[in-house]
Amino acid sequence: MAHTDQTDQTMRRVLRREIAGTIGLLTDEHDFRAMRRYRSFTFHDHTAYLRQVESLLRARAAQGTHTTVALFDPDEYADFCTAAGLDADASASRARFTAELATHGPTVPYAGQPLTDLLPALVDEAVRQATWEYTSTLLARLGNCATCGEDLGRAAFTRASGLLRRVLETAPPGSRHLVCSVSGHPQETLVSVLLVDEETDGTPHIDEAEGLEFTSVLALGLATHSPGGLVMRISAPGGPDRIHGWSLRGYGLEPLTAAQVFDAYCTDAESGDLISPESNVDYCAPPDLGADRLPPGHHH
Known part of the structure:
Protein backbone atom coordinates (compact mmCIF):
# COMPACT_ATOMS: atom_id res chain seq x y z
CA MET A 1 0.00 0.00 0.00
CA ALA A 2 2.84 2.38 0.90
CA HIS A 3 4.45 1.66 -2.45
CA THR A 4 1.19 2.47 -4.24
CA ASP A 5 0.82 5.78 -2.36
CA GLN A 6 4.39 6.75 -3.22
CA THR A 7 3.80 5.91 -6.88
CA ASP A 8 0.62 8.00 -6.91
CA GLN A 9 2.46 10.98 -5.42
CA THR A 10 5.22 10.64 -7.99
CA MET A 11 2.72 10.53 -10.83
CA ARG A 12 0.92 13.60 -9.49
CA ARG A 13 4.23 15.48 -9.41
CA VAL A 14 4.80 14.47 -13.02
CA LEU A 15 1.31 15.62 -13.98
CA ARG A 16 1.80 18.99 -12.28
CA ARG A 17 4.55 19.69 -14.80
CA GLU A 18 1.95 19.26 -17.55
CA ILE A 19 -0.24 22.06 -16.15
CA ALA A 20 0.42 25.51 -17.58
CA GLY A 21 -0.26 28.47 -15.31
CA THR A 22 -1.07 32.17 -15.62
CA ILE A 23 -0.37 34.92 -13.14
CA GLY A 24 -2.07 38.29 -13.34
CA LEU A 25 0.53 40.99 -12.76
CA LEU A 26 -0.01 44.52 -11.44
CA THR A 27 2.67 46.33 -13.38
CA ASP A 28 2.56 49.77 -11.77
CA GLU A 29 2.11 51.40 -8.39
CA HIS A 30 -1.26 52.95 -9.29
CA ASP A 31 -2.89 49.61 -10.10
CA PHE A 32 -1.27 48.05 -7.04
CA ARG A 33 -2.79 50.70 -4.77
CA ALA A 34 -6.20 50.13 -6.36
CA MET A 35 -6.08 46.45 -5.38
CA ARG A 36 -5.14 47.20 -1.79
CA ARG A 37 -8.74 48.18 -1.08
CA TYR A 38 -9.52 44.46 -0.98
CA ARG A 39 -8.76 42.89 2.41
CA SER A 40 -7.96 39.55 0.78
CA PHE A 41 -5.14 41.20 -1.20
CA THR A 42 -2.47 41.07 1.48
CA PHE A 43 0.51 42.72 -0.21
CA HIS A 44 1.49 46.16 1.10
CA ASP A 45 4.50 47.19 -0.98
CA HIS A 46 4.66 47.10 -4.78
CA THR A 47 8.41 46.52 -4.93
CA ALA A 48 8.16 43.59 -2.52
CA TYR A 49 5.21 42.25 -4.51
CA LEU A 50 7.21 42.30 -7.75
CA ARG A 51 10.12 40.61 -6.02
CA GLN A 52 7.85 37.80 -4.82
CA VAL A 53 6.31 37.41 -8.28
CA GLU A 54 9.74 37.07 -9.83
CA SER A 55 10.77 34.48 -7.24
CA LEU A 56 7.62 32.49 -7.98
CA LEU A 57 8.23 32.63 -11.72
CA ARG A 58 11.80 31.41 -11.28
CA ALA A 59 10.70 28.59 -9.00
CA ARG A 60 8.07 27.39 -11.48
CA ALA A 61 10.57 27.58 -14.33
CA ALA A 62 13.08 25.54 -12.31
CA GLN A 63 10.40 22.85 -11.94
CA GLY A 64 9.86 22.80 -15.69
CA THR A 65 6.44 24.47 -15.44
CA HIS A 66 5.31 26.91 -18.13
CA THR A 67 3.89 30.21 -16.88
CA THR A 68 2.22 33.02 -18.78
CA VAL A 69 2.12 36.52 -17.32
CA ALA A 70 -1.03 38.57 -17.93
CA LEU A 71 -1.66 42.27 -17.40
CA TYR A 77 -11.44 43.14 -12.73
CA ALA A 78 -14.14 45.07 -10.87
CA ASP A 79 -16.34 45.10 -13.98
CA PHE A 80 -15.77 41.37 -14.45
CA CYS A 81 -16.83 40.60 -10.89
CA THR A 82 -19.94 42.76 -11.20
CA ALA A 83 -20.99 41.12 -14.46
CA ALA A 84 -20.33 37.60 -13.14
CA GLY A 85 -21.87 38.21 -9.72
CA LEU A 86 -18.60 37.44 -7.93
CA ASP A 87 -17.19 38.78 -4.70
CA ALA A 88 -14.32 41.01 -5.80
CA ASP A 89 -12.67 40.65 -2.39
CA ALA A 90 -11.79 36.99 -2.88
CA SER A 91 -8.70 35.30 -4.23
CA ALA A 92 -10.88 32.80 -6.11
CA SER A 93 -12.44 35.67 -8.06
CA ARG A 94 -9.01 37.02 -8.96
CA ALA A 95 -8.03 33.56 -10.15
CA ARG A 96 -11.13 33.33 -12.38
CA PHE A 97 -10.41 36.75 -13.85
CA THR A 98 -6.80 35.76 -14.51
CA ALA A 99 -8.00 32.63 -16.29
CA GLU A 100 -10.07 34.87 -18.58
CA LEU A 101 -7.02 37.04 -19.22
CA ALA A 102 -5.08 33.99 -20.32
CA THR A 103 -7.62 33.50 -23.11
CA HIS A 104 -8.44 37.04 -24.21
CA GLY A 105 -6.06 39.51 -22.57
CA PRO A 106 -2.50 40.65 -23.25
CA THR A 107 -0.01 38.03 -22.09
CA VAL A 108 3.71 37.32 -22.28
CA PRO A 109 5.27 33.88 -21.69
CA TYR A 110 7.88 33.72 -18.95
CA ALA A 111 11.14 32.37 -20.33
CA GLY A 112 13.54 33.22 -17.52
CA GLN A 113 13.89 36.89 -18.44
CA PRO A 114 14.28 39.46 -15.63
CA LEU A 115 11.08 41.17 -14.57
CA THR A 116 12.63 44.47 -15.67
CA ASP A 117 12.51 43.11 -19.24
CA LEU A 118 9.17 41.35 -18.91
CA LEU A 119 7.23 44.37 -17.59
CA PRO A 120 7.77 46.66 -20.62
CA ALA A 121 7.14 43.73 -22.96
CA LEU A 122 3.82 43.09 -21.24
CA VAL A 123 2.82 46.76 -21.43
CA ASP A 124 3.80 46.83 -25.12
CA GLU A 125 1.63 43.78 -25.74
CA ALA A 126 -1.30 45.49 -24.01
CA VAL A 127 -0.86 48.60 -26.16
CA ARG A 128 -0.58 46.44 -29.28
CA GLN A 129 -3.79 44.59 -28.48
CA ALA A 130 -5.65 47.80 -27.65
CA THR A 131 -4.48 49.39 -30.91
CA TRP A 132 -5.56 46.34 -32.89
CA GLU A 133 -9.01 46.32 -31.27
CA TYR A 134 -9.43 50.08 -31.77
CA THR A 135 -8.41 50.11 -35.43
CA SER A 136 -10.43 46.98 -36.18
CA THR A 137 -13.52 48.62 -34.71
CA LEU A 138 -13.05 51.78 -36.77
CA LEU A 139 -12.43 49.78 -39.95
CA ALA A 140 -15.60 47.76 -39.33
CA ARG A 141 -17.61 50.95 -38.83
CA LEU A 142 -16.69 52.17 -42.31
CA GLY A 143 -19.33 49.81 -43.68
CA ASN A 144 -19.83 49.13 -47.37
CA CYS A 145 -19.27 51.37 -50.37
CA ALA A 146 -22.53 53.05 -51.38
CA THR A 147 -21.58 52.66 -55.05
CA CYS A 148 -20.31 49.10 -55.36
CA GLY A 149 -21.13 47.54 -51.99
CA GLU A 150 -17.52 46.56 -51.22
CA ASP A 151 -16.53 46.26 -47.56
CA LEU A 152 -14.38 49.38 -47.15
CA GLY A 153 -12.49 48.18 -44.09
CA ARG A 154 -11.64 44.84 -45.66
CA ALA A 155 -10.57 46.50 -48.91
CA ALA A 156 -8.27 48.86 -47.00
CA PHE A 157 -6.76 45.98 -45.03
CA THR A 158 -6.10 44.06 -48.25
CA ARG A 159 -4.49 47.13 -49.78
CA ALA A 160 -2.35 47.73 -46.67
CA SER A 161 -1.25 44.08 -46.62
CA GLY A 162 -0.12 44.35 -50.23
CA LEU A 163 1.76 47.58 -49.59
CA LEU A 164 3.56 46.11 -46.59
CA ARG A 165 4.47 43.01 -48.56
CA ARG A 166 5.96 45.10 -51.37
CA VAL A 167 7.86 47.32 -48.92
CA LEU A 168 9.52 44.20 -47.50
CA GLU A 169 10.04 42.50 -50.86
CA THR A 170 11.81 45.51 -52.37
CA ALA A 171 13.90 46.34 -49.29
CA PRO A 172 17.63 45.63 -49.23
CA PRO A 173 18.73 42.63 -47.13
CA GLY A 174 18.98 43.07 -43.37
CA SER A 175 16.92 43.44 -40.23
CA ARG A 176 14.09 45.91 -40.70
CA HIS A 177 12.49 48.23 -38.19
CA LEU A 178 9.27 49.80 -39.48
CA VAL A 179 7.14 52.51 -37.91
CA CYS A 180 3.71 53.55 -39.17
CA SER A 181 2.00 56.63 -37.74
CA VAL A 182 -1.50 57.89 -38.52
CA SER A 183 -3.03 61.07 -37.09
CA GLY A 184 -6.37 62.82 -37.24
CA HIS A 185 -8.40 60.40 -35.09
CA PRO A 186 -10.28 60.94 -31.81
CA GLN A 187 -7.43 59.35 -29.92
CA GLU A 188 -3.84 60.54 -30.11
CA THR A 189 -1.75 59.72 -33.14
CA LEU A 190 -1.73 55.97 -33.71
CA VAL A 191 1.75 54.49 -33.91
CA SER A 192 2.66 50.91 -34.70
CA VAL A 193 6.11 49.32 -34.76
CA LEU A 194 7.08 46.19 -36.67
CA LEU A 195 10.39 44.36 -36.33
CA VAL A 196 11.22 42.06 -39.23
CA ASP A 197 14.16 39.66 -39.23
CA GLU A 198 15.30 37.53 -42.13
CA GLU A 199 15.15 33.75 -42.11
CA THR A 200 18.18 31.81 -43.33
CA ASP A 201 16.62 31.63 -46.80
CA GLY A 202 16.13 35.40 -46.91
CA THR A 203 12.36 35.42 -46.36
CA PRO A 204 11.08 37.92 -43.78
CA HIS A 205 10.01 36.65 -40.37
CA ILE A 206 7.07 38.63 -38.93
CA ASP A 207 5.36 38.15 -35.59
CA GLU A 208 1.71 37.55 -36.49
CA ALA A 209 0.23 39.81 -33.80
CA GLU A 210 2.63 42.65 -34.60
CA GLY A 211 1.94 42.26 -38.30
CA LEU A 212 -1.83 42.43 -37.84
CA GLU A 213 -1.61 45.53 -35.67
CA PHE A 214 0.77 47.28 -38.06
CA THR A 215 -1.36 46.45 -41.09
CA SER A 216 -4.56 47.61 -39.37
CA VAL A 217 -3.03 51.00 -38.51
CA LEU A 218 -1.84 51.43 -42.09
CA ALA A 219 -5.24 50.32 -43.40
CA LEU A 220 -7.05 52.85 -41.22
CA GLY A 221 -4.84 55.63 -42.54
CA LEU A 222 -5.51 54.59 -46.13
CA ALA A 223 -9.26 54.16 -45.68
CA THR A 224 -9.77 57.51 -43.94
CA HIS A 225 -7.17 59.43 -46.01
CA SER A 226 -5.54 60.53 -42.76
CA PRO A 227 -2.15 62.24 -42.54
CA GLY A 228 0.54 59.73 -41.78
CA GLY A 229 3.71 58.04 -42.84
CA LEU A 230 5.80 54.91 -42.84
CA VAL A 231 9.54 54.74 -42.24
CA MET A 232 11.82 51.74 -42.42
CA ARG A 233 15.31 51.36 -41.00
CA ILE A 234 17.43 48.53 -42.40
CA SER A 235 20.45 47.22 -40.53
CA ALA A 236 22.88 44.83 -42.18
CA PRO A 237 26.31 43.64 -41.02
CA GLY A 238 29.28 45.46 -42.49
CA GLY A 239 27.48 48.54 -43.75
CA PRO A 240 25.63 51.67 -42.67
CA ASP A 241 21.98 51.59 -41.68
CA ARG A 242 19.62 52.70 -44.44
CA ILE A 243 16.45 54.69 -43.76
CA HIS A 244 13.58 54.93 -46.24
CA GLY A 245 10.29 56.75 -45.89
CA TRP A 246 6.84 57.15 -47.42
CA SER A 247 3.92 59.44 -46.72
CA LEU A 248 0.32 58.23 -46.83
CA ARG A 249 -1.23 59.81 -49.88
CA GLY A 250 -4.66 58.95 -51.21
CA TYR A 251 -4.95 55.19 -51.17
CA GLY A 252 -1.24 54.44 -51.26
CA LEU A 253 2.29 55.31 -50.21
CA GLU A 254 4.18 58.21 -51.76
CA PRO A 255 7.97 57.81 -51.56
CA LEU A 256 9.97 60.48 -49.76
CA THR A 257 13.15 61.80 -51.30
CA ALA A 258 16.45 61.34 -49.50
CA ALA A 259 16.30 65.00 -48.45
CA GLN A 260 12.78 64.58 -47.05
CA VAL A 261 13.82 61.51 -45.08
CA PHE A 262 16.82 63.42 -43.73
CA ASP A 263 14.61 66.36 -42.71
CA ALA A 264 12.12 64.05 -41.00
CA TYR A 265 14.82 62.38 -38.93
CA CYS A 266 16.96 65.42 -38.23
CA THR A 267 14.31 67.97 -37.23
CA ASP A 268 12.83 68.20 -33.75
CA ALA A 269 9.08 67.64 -34.12
CA GLU A 270 8.17 70.14 -31.37
CA SER A 271 10.71 72.95 -31.71
CA GLY A 272 11.60 72.60 -35.38
CA ASP A 273 15.29 72.79 -34.49
CA LEU A 274 17.81 70.74 -36.41
CA ILE A 275 19.13 67.56 -34.81
CA SER A 276 22.57 66.21 -35.61
CA PRO A 277 22.32 63.27 -38.00
CA GLU A 278 23.36 59.86 -36.75
CA SER A 279 26.72 58.50 -37.78
CA ASN A 280 26.90 55.49 -40.08
CA VAL A 281 23.36 56.09 -41.36
CA ASP A 282 22.29 56.71 -44.96
CA TYR A 283 19.03 58.56 -45.61
CA CYS A 284 17.75 57.19 -48.91
CA ALA A 285 14.87 57.33 -51.34
CA PRO A 286 12.98 54.01 -51.14
CA PRO A 287 12.92 51.39 -53.90
CA ASP A 288 10.05 51.47 -56.37
CA LEU A 289 7.20 49.37 -55.00
CA GLY A 290 5.88 48.65 -58.48
CA ALA A 291 2.27 49.75 -58.89
CA ASP A 292 1.58 46.75 -61.12
CA ARG A 293 2.46 44.39 -58.25
CA LEU A 294 0.00 45.94 -55.79
CA PRO A 295 -3.66 45.08 -55.16
CA PRO A 296 -6.00 47.74 -56.58
CA GLY A 297 -7.24 50.42 -54.22
CA HIS A 298 -10.85 51.39 -53.64
CA HIS A 299 -11.58 54.66 -55.43
CA HIS A 300 -15.34 55.20 -55.03
Missing part, protein backbone atom coordinates in the same frame (compact mmCIF):
# COMPACT_ATOMS: atom_id res chain seq x y z
CA PHE A 72 -4.06 42.63 -14.46
CA ASP A 73 -6.26 45.73 -14.69
CA PRO A 74 -8.16 46.54 -11.45
CA ASP A 75 -10.98 48.39 -13.24
CA GLU A 76 -11.56 45.53 -15.67
Whole structure:
Protein backbone atom coordinates (compact mmCIF):
# COMPACT_ATOMS: atom_id res chain seq x y z
CA MET A 1 0.00 0.00 0.00
CA ALA A 2 2.84 2.38 0.90
CA HIS A 3 4.45 1.66 -2.45
CA THR A 4 1.19 2.47 -4.24
CA ASP A 5 0.82 5.78 -2.36
CA GLN A 6 4.39 6.75 -3.22
CA THR A 7 3.80 5.91 -6.88
CA ASP A 8 0.62 8.00 -6.91
CA GLN A 9 2.46 10.98 -5.42
CA THR A 10 5.22 10.64 -7.99
CA MET A 11 2.72 10.53 -10.83
CA ARG A 12 0.92 13.60 -9.49
CA ARG A 13 4.23 15.48 -9.41
CA VAL A 14 4.80 14.47 -13.02
CA LEU A 15 1.31 15.62 -13.98
CA ARG A 16 1.80 18.99 -12.28
CA ARG A 17 4.55 19.69 -14.80
CA GLU A 18 1.95 19.26 -17.55
CA ILE A 19 -0.24 22.06 -16.15
CA ALA A 20 0.42 25.51 -17.58
CA GLY A 21 -0.26 28.47 -15.31
CA THR A 22 -1.07 32.17 -15.62
CA ILE A 23 -0.37 34.92 -13.14
CA GLY A 24 -2.07 38.29 -13.34
CA LEU A 25 0.53 40.99 -12.76
CA LEU A 26 -0.01 44.52 -11.44
CA THR A 27 2.67 46.33 -13.38
CA ASP A 28 2.56 49.77 -11.77
CA GLU A 29 2.11 51.40 -8.39
CA HIS A 30 -1.26 52.95 -9.29
CA ASP A 31 -2.89 49.61 -10.10
CA PHE A 32 -1.27 48.05 -7.04
CA ARG A 33 -2.79 50.70 -4.77
CA ALA A 34 -6.20 50.13 -6.36
CA MET A 35 -6.08 46.45 -5.38
CA ARG A 36 -5.14 47.20 -1.79
CA ARG A 37 -8.74 48.18 -1.08
CA TYR A 38 -9.52 44.46 -0.98
CA ARG A 39 -8.76 42.89 2.41
CA SER A 40 -7.96 39.55 0.78
CA PHE A 41 -5.14 41.20 -1.20
CA THR A 42 -2.47 41.07 1.48
CA PHE A 43 0.51 42.72 -0.21
CA HIS A 44 1.49 46.16 1.10
CA ASP A 45 4.50 47.19 -0.98
CA HIS A 46 4.66 47.10 -4.78
CA THR A 47 8.41 46.52 -4.93
CA ALA A 48 8.16 43.59 -2.52
CA TYR A 49 5.21 42.25 -4.51
CA LEU A 50 7.21 42.30 -7.75
CA ARG A 51 10.12 40.61 -6.02
CA GLN A 52 7.85 37.80 -4.82
CA VAL A 53 6.31 37.41 -8.28
CA GLU A 54 9.74 37.07 -9.83
CA SER A 55 10.77 34.48 -7.24
CA LEU A 56 7.62 32.49 -7.98
CA LEU A 57 8.23 32.63 -11.72
CA ARG A 58 11.80 31.41 -11.28
CA ALA A 59 10.70 28.59 -9.00
CA ARG A 60 8.07 27.39 -11.48
CA ALA A 61 10.57 27.58 -14.33
CA ALA A 62 13.08 25.54 -12.31
CA GLN A 63 10.40 22.85 -11.94
CA GLY A 64 9.86 22.80 -15.69
CA THR A 65 6.44 24.47 -15.44
CA HIS A 66 5.31 26.91 -18.13
CA THR A 67 3.89 30.21 -16.88
CA THR A 68 2.22 33.02 -18.78
CA VAL A 69 2.12 36.52 -17.32
CA ALA A 70 -1.03 38.57 -17.93
CA LEU A 71 -1.66 42.27 -17.40
CA PHE A 72 -4.06 42.63 -14.46
CA ASP A 73 -6.26 45.73 -14.69
CA PRO A 74 -8.16 46.54 -11.45
CA ASP A 75 -10.98 48.39 -13.24
CA GLU A 76 -11.56 45.53 -15.67
CA TYR A 77 -11.44 43.14 -12.73
CA ALA A 78 -14.14 45.07 -10.87
CA ASP A 79 -16.34 45.10 -13.98
CA PHE A 80 -15.77 41.37 -14.45
CA CYS A 81 -16.83 40.60 -10.89
CA THR A 82 -19.94 42.76 -11.20
CA ALA A 83 -20.99 41.12 -14.46
CA ALA A 84 -20.33 37.60 -13.14
CA GLY A 85 -21.87 38.21 -9.72
CA LEU A 86 -18.60 37.44 -7.93
CA ASP A 87 -17.19 38.78 -4.70
CA ALA A 88 -14.32 41.01 -5.80
CA ASP A 89 -12.67 40.65 -2.39
CA ALA A 90 -11.79 36.99 -2.88
CA SER A 91 -8.70 35.30 -4.23
CA ALA A 92 -10.88 32.80 -6.11
CA SER A 93 -12.44 35.67 -8.06
CA ARG A 94 -9.01 37.02 -8.96
CA ALA A 95 -8.03 33.56 -10.15
CA ARG A 96 -11.13 33.33 -12.38
CA PHE A 97 -10.41 36.75 -13.85
CA THR A 98 -6.80 35.76 -14.51
CA ALA A 99 -8.00 32.63 -16.29
CA GLU A 100 -10.07 34.87 -18.58
CA LEU A 101 -7.02 37.04 -19.22
CA ALA A 102 -5.08 33.99 -20.32
CA THR A 103 -7.62 33.50 -23.11
CA HIS A 104 -8.44 37.04 -24.21
CA GLY A 105 -6.06 39.51 -22.57
CA PRO A 106 -2.50 40.65 -23.25
CA THR A 107 -0.01 38.03 -22.09
CA VAL A 108 3.71 37.32 -22.28
CA PRO A 109 5.27 33.88 -21.69
CA TYR A 110 7.88 33.72 -18.95
CA ALA A 111 11.14 32.37 -20.33
CA GLY A 112 13.54 33.22 -17.52
CA GLN A 113 13.89 36.89 -18.44
CA PRO A 114 14.28 39.46 -15.63
CA LEU A 115 11.08 41.17 -14.57
CA THR A 116 12.63 44.47 -15.67
CA ASP A 117 12.51 43.11 -19.24
CA LEU A 118 9.17 41.35 -18.91
CA LEU A 119 7.23 44.37 -17.59
CA PRO A 120 7.77 46.66 -20.62
CA ALA A 121 7.14 43.73 -22.96
CA LEU A 122 3.82 43.09 -21.24
CA VAL A 123 2.82 46.76 -21.43
CA ASP A 124 3.80 46.83 -25.12
CA GLU A 125 1.63 43.78 -25.74
CA ALA A 126 -1.30 45.49 -24.01
CA VAL A 127 -0.86 48.60 -26.16
CA ARG A 128 -0.58 46.44 -29.28
CA GLN A 129 -3.79 44.59 -28.48
CA ALA A 130 -5.65 47.80 -27.65
CA THR A 131 -4.48 49.39 -30.91
CA TRP A 132 -5.56 46.34 -32.89
CA GLU A 133 -9.01 46.32 -31.27
CA TYR A 134 -9.43 50.08 -31.77
CA THR A 135 -8.41 50.11 -35.43
CA SER A 136 -10.43 46.98 -36.18
CA THR A 137 -13.52 48.62 -34.71
CA LEU A 138 -13.05 51.78 -36.77
CA LEU A 139 -12.43 49.78 -39.95
CA ALA A 140 -15.60 47.76 -39.33
CA ARG A 141 -17.61 50.95 -38.83
CA LEU A 142 -16.69 52.17 -42.31
CA GLY A 143 -19.33 49.81 -43.68
CA ASN A 144 -19.83 49.13 -47.37
CA CYS A 145 -19.27 51.37 -50.37
CA ALA A 146 -22.53 53.05 -51.38
CA THR A 147 -21.58 52.66 -55.05
CA CYS A 148 -20.31 49.10 -55.36
CA GLY A 149 -21.13 47.54 -51.99
CA GLU A 150 -17.52 46.56 -51.22
CA ASP A 151 -16.53 46.26 -47.56
CA LEU A 152 -14.38 49.38 -47.15
CA GLY A 153 -12.49 48.18 -44.09
CA ARG A 154 -11.64 44.84 -45.66
CA ALA A 155 -10.57 46.50 -48.91
CA ALA A 156 -8.27 48.86 -47.00
CA PHE A 157 -6.76 45.98 -45.03
CA THR A 158 -6.10 44.06 -48.25
CA ARG A 159 -4.49 47.13 -49.78
CA ALA A 160 -2.35 47.73 -46.67
CA SER A 161 -1.25 44.08 -46.62
CA GLY A 162 -0.12 44.35 -50.23
CA LEU A 163 1.76 47.58 -49.59
CA LEU A 164 3.56 46.11 -46.59
CA ARG A 165 4.47 43.01 -48.56
CA ARG A 166 5.96 45.10 -51.37
CA VAL A 167 7.86 47.32 -48.92
CA LEU A 168 9.52 44.20 -47.50
CA GLU A 169 10.04 42.50 -50.86
CA THR A 170 11.81 45.51 -52.37
CA ALA A 171 13.90 46.34 -49.29
CA PRO A 172 17.63 45.63 -49.23
CA PRO A 173 18.73 42.63 -47.13
CA GLY A 174 18.98 43.07 -43.37
CA SER A 175 16.92 43.44 -40.23
CA ARG A 176 14.09 45.91 -40.70
CA HIS A 177 12.49 48.23 -38.19
CA LEU A 178 9.27 49.80 -39.48
CA VAL A 179 7.14 52.51 -37.91
CA CYS A 180 3.71 53.55 -39.17
CA SER A 181 2.00 56.63 -37.74
CA VAL A 182 -1.50 57.89 -38.52
CA SER A 183 -3.03 61.07 -37.09
CA GLY A 184 -6.37 62.82 -37.24
CA HIS A 185 -8.40 60.40 -35.09
CA PRO A 186 -10.28 60.94 -31.81
CA GLN A 187 -7.43 59.35 -29.92
CA GLU A 188 -3.84 60.54 -30.11
CA THR A 189 -1.75 59.72 -33.14
CA LEU A 190 -1.73 55.97 -33.71
CA VAL A 191 1.75 54.49 -33.91
CA SER A 192 2.66 50.91 -34.70
CA VAL A 193 6.11 49.32 -34.76
CA LEU A 194 7.08 46.19 -36.67
CA LEU A 195 10.39 44.36 -36.33
CA VAL A 196 11.22 42.06 -39.23
CA ASP A 197 14.16 39.66 -39.23
CA GLU A 198 15.30 37.53 -42.13
CA GLU A 199 15.15 33.75 -42.11
CA THR A 200 18.18 31.81 -43.33
CA ASP A 201 16.62 31.63 -46.80
CA GLY A 202 16.13 35.40 -46.91
CA THR A 203 12.36 35.42 -46.36
CA PRO A 204 11.08 37.92 -43.78
CA HIS A 205 10.01 36.65 -40.37
CA ILE A 206 7.07 38.63 -38.93
CA ASP A 207 5.36 38.15 -35.59
CA GLU A 208 1.71 37.55 -36.49
CA ALA A 209 0.23 39.81 -33.80
CA GLU A 210 2.63 42.65 -34.60
CA GLY A 211 1.94 42.26 -38.30
CA LEU A 212 -1.83 42.43 -37.84
CA GLU A 213 -1.61 45.53 -35.67
CA PHE A 214 0.77 47.28 -38.06
CA THR A 215 -1.36 46.45 -41.09
CA SER A 216 -4.56 47.61 -39.37
CA VAL A 217 -3.03 51.00 -38.51
CA LEU A 218 -1.84 51.43 -42.09
CA ALA A 219 -5.24 50.32 -43.40
CA LEU A 220 -7.05 52.85 -41.22
CA GLY A 221 -4.84 55.63 -42.54
CA LEU A 222 -5.51 54.59 -46.13
CA ALA A 223 -9.26 54.16 -45.68
CA THR A 224 -9.77 57.51 -43.94
CA HIS A 225 -7.17 59.43 -46.01
CA SER A 226 -5.54 60.53 -42.76
CA PRO A 227 -2.15 62.24 -42.54
CA GLY A 228 0.54 59.73 -41.78
CA GLY A 229 3.71 58.04 -42.84
CA LEU A 230 5.80 54.91 -42.84
CA VAL A 231 9.54 54.74 -42.24
CA MET A 232 11.82 51.74 -42.42
CA ARG A 233 15.31 51.36 -41.00
CA ILE A 234 17.43 48.53 -42.40
CA SER A 235 20.45 47.22 -40.53
CA ALA A 236 22.88 44.83 -42.18
CA PRO A 237 26.31 43.64 -41.02
CA GLY A 238 29.28 45.46 -42.49
CA GLY A 239 27.48 48.54 -43.75
CA PRO A 240 25.63 51.67 -42.67
CA ASP A 241 21.98 51.59 -41.68
CA ARG A 242 19.62 52.70 -44.44
CA ILE A 243 16.45 54.69 -43.76
CA HIS A 244 13.58 54.93 -46.24
CA GLY A 245 10.29 56.75 -45.89
CA TRP A 246 6.84 57.15 -47.42
CA SER A 247 3.92 59.44 -46.72
CA LEU A 248 0.32 58.23 -46.83
CA ARG A 249 -1.23 59.81 -49.88
CA GLY A 250 -4.66 58.95 -51.21
CA TYR A 251 -4.95 55.19 -51.17
CA GLY A 252 -1.24 54.44 -51.26
CA LEU A 253 2.29 55.31 -50.21
CA GLU A 254 4.18 58.21 -51.76
CA PRO A 255 7.97 57.81 -51.56
CA LEU A 256 9.97 60.48 -49.76
CA THR A 257 13.15 61.80 -51.30
CA ALA A 258 16.45 61.34 -49.50
CA ALA A 259 16.30 65.00 -48.45
CA GLN A 260 12.78 64.58 -47.05
CA VAL A 261 13.82 61.51 -45.08
CA PHE A 262 16.82 63.42 -43.73
CA ASP A 263 14.61 66.36 -42.71
CA ALA A 264 12.12 64.05 -41.00
CA TYR A 265 14.82 62.38 -38.93
CA CYS A 266 16.96 65.42 -38.23
CA THR A 267 14.31 67.97 -37.23
CA ASP A 268 12.83 68.20 -33.75
CA ALA A 269 9.08 67.64 -34.12
CA GLU A 270 8.17 70.14 -31.37
CA SER A 271 10.71 72.95 -31.71
CA GLY A 272 11.60 72.60 -35.38
CA ASP A 273 15.29 72.79 -34.49
CA LEU A 274 17.81 70.74 -36.41
CA ILE A 275 19.13 67.56 -34.81
CA SER A 276 22.57 66.21 -35.61
CA PRO A 277 22.32 63.27 -38.00
CA GLU A 278 23.36 59.86 -36.75
CA SER A 279 26.72 58.50 -37.78
CA ASN A 280 26.90 55.49 -40.08
CA VAL A 281 23.36 56.09 -41.36
CA ASP A 282 22.29 56.71 -44.96
CA TYR A 283 19.03 58.56 -45.61
CA CYS A 284 17.75 57.19 -48.91
CA ALA A 285 14.87 57.33 -51.34
CA PRO A 286 12.98 54.01 -51.14
CA PRO A 287 12.92 51.39 -53.90
CA ASP A 288 10.05 51.47 -56.37
CA LEU A 289 7.20 49.37 -55.00
CA GLY A 290 5.88 48.65 -58.48
CA ALA A 291 2.27 49.75 -58.89
CA ASP A 292 1.58 46.75 -61.12
CA ARG A 293 2.46 44.39 -58.25
CA LEU A 294 0.00 45.94 -55.79
CA PRO A 295 -3.66 45.08 -55.16
CA PRO A 296 -6.00 47.74 -56.58
CA GLY A 297 -7.24 50.42 -54.22
CA HIS A 298 -10.85 51.39 -53.64
CA HIS A 299 -11.58 54.66 -55.43
CA HIS A 300 -15.34 55.20 -55.03
